[in-house]
Amino acid sequence: MSGRSxxxxxxxxxxxxxxxxxxxxxxxGAVLGLSTIVFSATNTISAQQAIAMAVPAIVAITVGLVRxxxxxxxxxxxxxxxxxxxxxxxxxxxxxxGDDSGGPEHNGAADSGRMAPRLASPRWPPGxxx
Numbered sequence: 762m763s764g765r766s767x768x769x770x771x772x773x774x775x776x777x778x779x780x781x782x783x784x785x786x787x788x789x790g791a792v793l794g795l796s797t798i799v800f801s802a803t804n805t806i807s808a809q810q811a812i813a814m815a816v817p818a819i820v821a822i823t824v825g826l827v828r829x830x831x832x833x834x835x836x837x838x839x840x841x842x843x844x845x846x847x848x849x850x851x852x853x854x855x856x857x858x859g860d861d862s863g864g865p866e867h868n869g870a871a872d873s874g875r876m877a878p879r880l881a882s883p884r885w886p887p888g889x890x891x
Contacts, residue, residue: 781829782828783824783825783826783828783829784825784829785825786821786822786824786825786828787821787822787825787826787829788825789821790817790818790819790820790821790822790823790825791818791822793814793817793818793821794815794818794819794822796814797811797814797815797818800814
């Protein structure tokens with residue numbers, strides 16, 4: 762036998778069943794890609810069918826690898842969105858026409874007191890969470 766007790770073998774099987782989705786997706790894409798290569802090499806499928814099989818394989822592999830690299834993709838997206846909002850606020854603060862009306866300012870300078878409290882707040886937009 763393997764030298765492991767029955768509960769240890771059961772835990773090993775359960776742990777395999779809880780594989781990370783990104784690893785499963787990458788492996789599924791690799792299997793689909795390899796099967797595409799084999800079928801195409803043996804002339805079992807046409808070129809159009811090979812392309813139709815290869816595109817999902819490439820997408821599955823790419824998405825799986827990206828999800829492995831970016832551990833929490835939702836957090837990364839949200840942080841990028843927050844940084845974009847801050848950049849837009851800074852642009853509006855520093856632009857000579859801060860109200861986006863299209864007309865010239867009275868004195869030609871941006872109203873620095875209008876958005877400074879928003880930029881100084883710890884979370885923008887309000888209500889955003891970590």
